[in-house]
Amino acid sequence: MQAILKLDVSGQPRGWLTLNEAITAYARGGVLYGIGESLAPVFGGIQRLTGIRSEIVLQPIIALEGRVLNHFTPPLCNRTLFRRDDHRCLYCGSQFRRSDLTRDHVIPISRGGTNKWENVVAACKRCNWLKDCQTPEEASMPLLAVPFKPNTYEWHYLAKERVLADQMAYLSQQFKAKRDWAS
Numbered sequence: 402m403q404a405i406l407k408l409d410v411s412g413q414p415r416g417w418l419t420l421n422e423a424i425t426a427y428a429r430g431g432v433l434y435g436i437g438e439s440l441a442p443v444f445g446g447i448q449r450l451t452g453i454r455s456e457i458v459l460q461p462i463i464a465l466e467g468r469v470l471n472h473f474t475p476p477l478c479n480r481t482l483f484r485r486d487d488h489r490c491l492y493c494g495s496q497f498r499r500s501d502l503t504r505d506h507v508i509p510i511s512r513g514g515t516n517k518w519e520n521v522v523a524a525c526k527r528c529n530w531l532k533d534c535q536t537p538e539e540a541s542m543p544l545l546a547v548p549f550k551p552n553t554y555e556w557h558y559l560a561k562e563r564v565l566a567d568q569m570a571y572l573s574q575q576f577k578a579k580r581d582w583a584s
């Protein structure tokens with residue numbers, strides 16, 4: 402199902418809308434502007450007086466009225482975490498299916514590590530077991546990449562499996578982390 406990227410008035414990504422949510426926003430008049438090539442028109446009901454079918458043309462990115470938040474805290478979940486790490490175990494470097502990956506705490510929780518983006522990586526079950534409750538240095542298992550906290554543009558990309566070309570172009574302008582984002 403195609404999703405519409407929602408922006409606030411300042412242009413910061415603020416979530417993904419379903420087509421129905423986007424249509425509702427248009428109907429309410431809450432859309433400030435749209436970006437990108439128009440999607441196939443969505444037809445609504447037939448107007449009783451004119452007999453004409455209403456039609457809404459959606460754009461893949463829309464800015465809505467509302468509050469502008471200055472701080473964005475990207476929610477941490479395994480699905481986005483594993484996408485950040487390209488479904489690669491950051492210890493052995495192999496790629497795995499989502500179900501074969503685990504969330505590893507670089508500094509283990511038992512050693513004072515926290516459950517933050519900067520302290521978690523995707524790890525295969527074997528490497529997670531081998532590392533156990535050690536630091537990478539103690540286990541002699543150096544990380545292959547530095548774990549980073551995604552900014553709002555990066556997080557919105559990671560949160561969606563399928564992103565349209567216009568949406569990717571918009572989000573990728575603000576990608577900061579060194580990662581092969583196209584893969």
Ligand SMILES: [Zn+2]
Pocket residue numbers: 490491492493494495524525526527528529
């Ligand atoms: Zn591994």
